[in-house]
Amino acid sequence: MVLKIEKDHQRFRQIVKGKIREDLRKFLTRGELLGREGKHLISIPIRGIETPHFRYGDNSDAGVGAGDGKPGDPVGQGQGVGPGGTQEGQHILEVEVSLDELADILGEQLRLPRIQPKGKKQITAEKDRYSGIRQSGPESLRHFRRTFRRALRRQIMAGSYNPDDPRIVFERRDKVYRSWKTVLSPQSNAVLVYMMDVSGSMGDEQKELVRLEAFWIDAWLRRNYQGIESRYIVHDVRAAEVDRETFYRLREDGGTRISSAFQAARNLLDTHYQASEWNIYLFHFSDGDNSSESDSRDCCAILAEQLLPKCNLFGYCQVASAYGSGNFINVLHEHLGKHDNVITSRVNNKDDIYDSIKTFFSKGK
Amino acid sequence: MTGRALSRELAEWAEKIADYARAESLDFYQTIFEVLAAQQVDQVAAYGGFPQRYPHWRFGMEYEKLRKQYTYGLGKIYEMVINNDPCYAYLMHDNALVDQKTVMAHVYAHCDFFKNNIWFAQTNRKMMDEMANHATRIRRYIERRGLDKVERFVDTCLALENLIDPHSVFMKRTPVRRRNGEQQLKRPREDPAAQTTRYPAKTYMDRYINPPGEMERERRAHEQHLEKSKGVVPETPVRDVLLFLLEHAPLEDWQADILALIREEAYYFAPQAQTKIMNEGWASYWHSTIMTSYCLRDEELVSYCDHHSGTLATSPGRLNPYKLGIELFRDIERRWNTGRHGLEYDRCEDMQKRRNWEQDHPSTWTPPADRVVGRGSPGREKIFEVRRIYNDVTFLDEFLTPEFVDEQKLYHYRFDPATRRMVVVSRDFEKIKAQLLFMLTNHAQPYIYVLDGNYRNRGELYLGQRYCGADLDIKFATETLKELQRLWRRPVHLHAKIDDDYILFSYDGQQSTQQHVDEALPKPAHRVEA
Numbered sequence: 054m055v056l057k058i059e060k061d062h063q064r065f066r067q068i069v070k071g072k073i074r075e076d077l078r079k080f081l082t083r084g085e086l087l088g089r090e091g092k093h094l095i096s097i098p099i100r101g102i103e104t105p106h107f108r109y110g111d112n113s114d115a116g117v118g119a120g121d122g123k124p125g126d127p128v129g130q131g132q133g134v135g136p137g138g139t140q141e142g143q144h145i146l147e148v149e150v151s152l153d154e155l156a157d158i159l160g161e162q163l164r165l166p167r168i169q170p171k172g173k174k175q176i177t178a179e180k181d182r183y184s185g186i187r188q189s190g191p192e193s194l195r196h197f198r199r200t201f202r203r204a205l206r207r208q209i210m211a212g213s214y215n216p217d218d219p220r221i222v223f224e225r226r227d228k229v230y231r232s233w234k235t236v237l238s239p240q241s242n243a244v245l246v247y248m249m250d251v252s253g254s255m256g257d258e259q260k261e262l263v264r265l266e267a268f269w270i271d272a273w274l275r276r277n278y279q280g281i282e283s284r285y286i287v288h289d290v291r292a293a294e295v296d297r298e299t300f301y302r303l304r305e306d307g308g309t310r311i312s313s314a315f316q317a318a319r320n321l322l323d324t325h326y327q328a329s330e331w332n333i334y335l336f337h338f339s340d341g342d343n344s345s346e347s348d349s350r351d352c353c354a355i356l357a358e359q360l361l362p363k364c365n366l367f368g369y370c371q372v373a374s375a376y377g378s379g380n381f382i383n384v385l386h387e388h389l390g391k392h393d394n395v396i397t398s399r400v401n402n403k404d405d406i407y408d409s410i411k412t413f414f415s416k417g418k
Numbered sequence: 419m420t421g422r423a424l425s426r427e428l429a430e431w432a433e434k435i436a437d438y439a440r441a442e443s444l445d446f447y448q449t450i451f452e453v454l455a456a457q458q459v460d461q462v463a464a465y466g467g468f469p470q471r472y473p474h475w476r477f478g479m480e481y482e483k484l485r486k487q488y489t490y491g492l493g494k495i496y497e498m499v500i501n502n503d504p505c506y507a508y509l510m511h512d513n514a515l516v517d518q519k520t521v522m523a524h525v526y527a528h529c530d531f532f533k534n535n536i537w538f539a540q541t542n543r544k545m546m547d548e549m550a551n552h553a554t555r556i557r558r559y560i561e562r563r564g565l566d567k568v569e570r571f572v573d574t575c576l577a578l579e580n581l582i583d584p585h586s587v588f589m590k591r592t593p594v595r596r597r598n599g600e601q602q603l604k605r606p607r608e609d610p611a612a613q614t615t616r617y618p619a620k621t622y623m624d625r626y627i628n629p630p631g632e633m634e635r636e637r638r639a640h641e642q643h644l645e646k647s648k649g650v651v652p653e654t655p656v657r658d659v660l661l662f663l664l665e666h667a668p669l670e671d672w673q674a675d676i677l678a679l680i681r682e683e684a685y686y687f688a689p690q691a692q693t694k695i696m697n698e699g700w701a702s703y704w705h706s707t708i709m710t711s712y713c714l715r716d717e718e719l720v721s722y723c724d725h726h727s728g729t730l731a732t733s734p735g736r737l738n739p740y741k742l743g744i745e746l747f748r749d750i751e752r753r754w755n756t757g758r759h760g761l762e763y764d765r766c767e768d769m770q771k772r773r774n775w776e777q778d779h780p781s782t783w784t785p786p787a788d789r790v791v792g793r794g795s796p797g798r799e800k801i802f803e804v805r806r807i808y809n810d811v812t813f814l815d816e817f818l819t820p821e822f823v824d825e826q827k828l829y830h831y832r833f834d835p836a837t838r839r840m841v842v843v844s845r846d847f848e849k850i851k852a853q854l855l856f857m858l859t860n861h862a863q864p865y866i867y868v869l870d871g872n873y874r875n876r877g878e879l880y881l882g883q884r885y886c887g888a889d890l891d892i893k894f895a896t897e898t899l900k901e902l903q904r905l906w907r908r909p910v911h912l913h914a915k916i917d918d919d920y921i922l923f924s925y926d927g928q929q930s931t932q933q934h935v936d937e938a939l940p941k942p943a944h945r946v947e948a
Contacts, residue, residue: 061464065476065481105897105901106579109888109890115831116857118737120827122829
């Protein structure tokens with residue numbers, strides 16, 4: 054039965070899709086976006102469409118609740134609302150959008166050019182997948198359940214099956230075997246190296262910015278490459294490669310020596326990722342507070358000589374911090390301004406992420 | 419119809435429960451239950467319980483929300499009931515029998531409330547048909563004018579949907595005017611004699627009860643008023659902005675029709691918003707009473723309790739109308755059964771005395787020994803009276819007591835800008851009550867009046883907010899003005915108090931402006947007191 058509501062629902066979704074495009078700026082700034090579900094779908098809490106009407110503003114943000122608690126205690130989680138139906142509240146709706154769709158929306162919004170991979174042929178790998186069934190094969194690949202079922206069926210039909218003594222004997226013709234197909238799968242040919250400064254001055258707020266920024270970088274690059282590898286490096290005065298979880302969680306104290314991260318990135322590329330076969334993206338997130346001038350000079354040297362010739366893009370994203378001098382970005386400008394694969398951006402708050410992404414990818418590298 | 423009829427078992431239960439409810443003196447319209455499959459539930463719920471509504475994306479939005487909620491197990495709809503004669507109610511196909519029975523009992527009480535509560539007295543009891551008519555009308559307009567155009571217009575109307583005057587259905591504020599030049603009724607204001615208050619009196623008492631001097635003064639005052647208000651539209655501030663627009667905005671016929679039907683629906687739904695706490699409280703009170711006294715089988719007890727307590731659960735920062743309603747009804751019943759009411763009780767400030775009221779004031783009424791307090795008790799009679807004549811505002815205003823607030827652990831919370839969280843502010847009775855009443859008054863919607871339909875003698879529309887302690891949301895107000903202007907076509911203005919300052923928001927079709935209201939600004943025909 055086709056529901057009448059489907060038409061309205063369809064219409065709503067159409068509006069929302071347009072709505073997403075318009076309001077992209079808004080939801081880019083929301084942390085909830087990271088809730089990835091399943092393989093590709095992430096659910097984005099977005100505002101529904103609320104037709105405007107005359108209503109009270111924020112200064113009526115109060116209500117009555119029930120439960121324990123002394124004056125001064127926070128009320129539950131998040132916002133409270135009045136009794137049902139008396140306060141409208143915002144319609145927070147979730148609309149499922151696949152990551153690819155999201156990246157497209159992003160690309161369209163930011164007018165990002167499609168990335169031109171380095172002129173290398175697509176590298177594909179052969180892979181065997183056991184997805185079929187056939188009548189002959191080695192015993193080690195025998196499909197027990199199917200074989201058993203065939204034997205059972207045959208015995209029941211032949212009348213030789215006795216439920217009280219359920220003995221199943223396989224015959225040659227019962228046996229079936231798994232078989233494989235060879236598939237060509239495009240091999241990942243892009244690698245993303247995220248480097249983050251985890252020195253004492255990088256707080257939770259800064260990490261949150263990095264996390265969001267990295268999410269969108271990831272979304273965009275994944276849209277443009279078949280397979281992609283991500284590597285994570287954290288550093289304070291020393292650098293180490295870590296997994297994704299640690300990358301976002303780790304908080305160290307202490308000083309900052311940015312060159313250590315670049316050194317680590319160089320080693321990583323040298324051992325695993327040949328520049329001739331890989332599209333390499335390096336992103337460095339920091340508050341720009343390097344320990345010494347001389348180290349900053351070392352950084353530029355490593356970049357200019359070792360890293361920049363190999364990579365498609367080196368993105369430096371400087372997040373605002375209460376402590377840092379934030380000078381590193383200027384150093385980069387000064388020494389490496391003429392390299393066109395060095396791109397820098399500053400992110401002071403969530404709204405800047407939008408512009409930052411645009412800066413990074415507007416050259417189509 | 420969308421649903422299926424009841425199975426024999428459910429039909430039998432529906433009969434039995436109706437009998438139990440009648441035995442408890444509930445009085446309801448004939449009630450028709452229909453069984454819906456899970457996928458239909460969300461559709462009907464998205465349409466507000468009606469199987470037929472006009473096409474609009476907002477129902478799709480609601481549907482999406484409900485479907486998501488259901489899919490992720492965040493919420494499940496147990497009951498839906500429509501204020502109509504006969505009353506329609508839906509049962510979910512997959513619910514267990516015990517749930518169906520609870521829902522039936524709950525529904526009968528809702529029907530009783532719809533039928534007997536005075537605030538519902540003026541609602542259209544054939545709304546099911548009316549809604550279907552509305553759907554047909556709008557579909558026809560869509561066919562003729564195109565979906566986009568009609569939908570855009572509906573959106574505009576919905577932006578103004580809350581600008582109605584729910585009390586106006588109980589009185590005649592102004593004589594009815596008709597569109598399309600139908601003959602207008604002679605208005606009483608043109609007959610000065612009708613405007614003086616003359617009380618009925620015997621002839622020899624007349625000059626004392628209706629003193630001629632006073633009558634003359636009144637008549638003259640009225641004449642002056644008439645002189646002054648000649649050509650002023652509206653004659654008095656009008657709260658039913660939708661009606662004013664219907665009468666005066668330059669609408670095409672189809673537009674007027676759509677605006678009229680949306681207004682009609684707004685009036686139909688208004689009493690449900692006005693009595694949410696009472697209505698749900700009443701229904702919960704009765705499903706609890708009927709289930710526990712008549713039709714709960716042993717093996718159903720646990721799942722009944724589970725669902726009942728789920729319905730009544732409170733969570734921090736959210737006031738559950740079911741819970742508040744049922745507890746307040748029970749509190750009233752208890753108080754009236756134990757004589758805890760009346761002037762003496764209300765004036766008594768000694769908490770100890772109030773607590774032990776029965777000892778000092780032995781009740782004149784004693785419950786019959788053979789059964790629990792219930793039928794025929796003064797408390798029961800009182801709550802029947804309450805369900806007849808109160809709405810949420812008066813209900814809480816009259817019956818909320820400090821003891822109740824204490825027992826229910828109610829508190830007042832407020833947004834704390836420092837921590838950006840809601841924090842408990844106090845447990846003071848007066849504050850809590852004031853906050854509750856504030857939230858319920860006019861459903862926490864601002865009061866907006868039409869103050870002038872011909873502002874500056876340029877045909878501009880001037881609205882004003884009657885200030886009740888909270889500022890309007892500026893962004894929303896600006897957007898709504900734009901919608902209003904689409905209907906009025908001439909510039910529109912809204913006078914509102916923001917941060918203790920009077921601001922005039924205007925939109926002339928091109929540009930939104932804001933300015934301080936000062937002496938230099940031309941005044942509208944009327945004012946509303948702040």
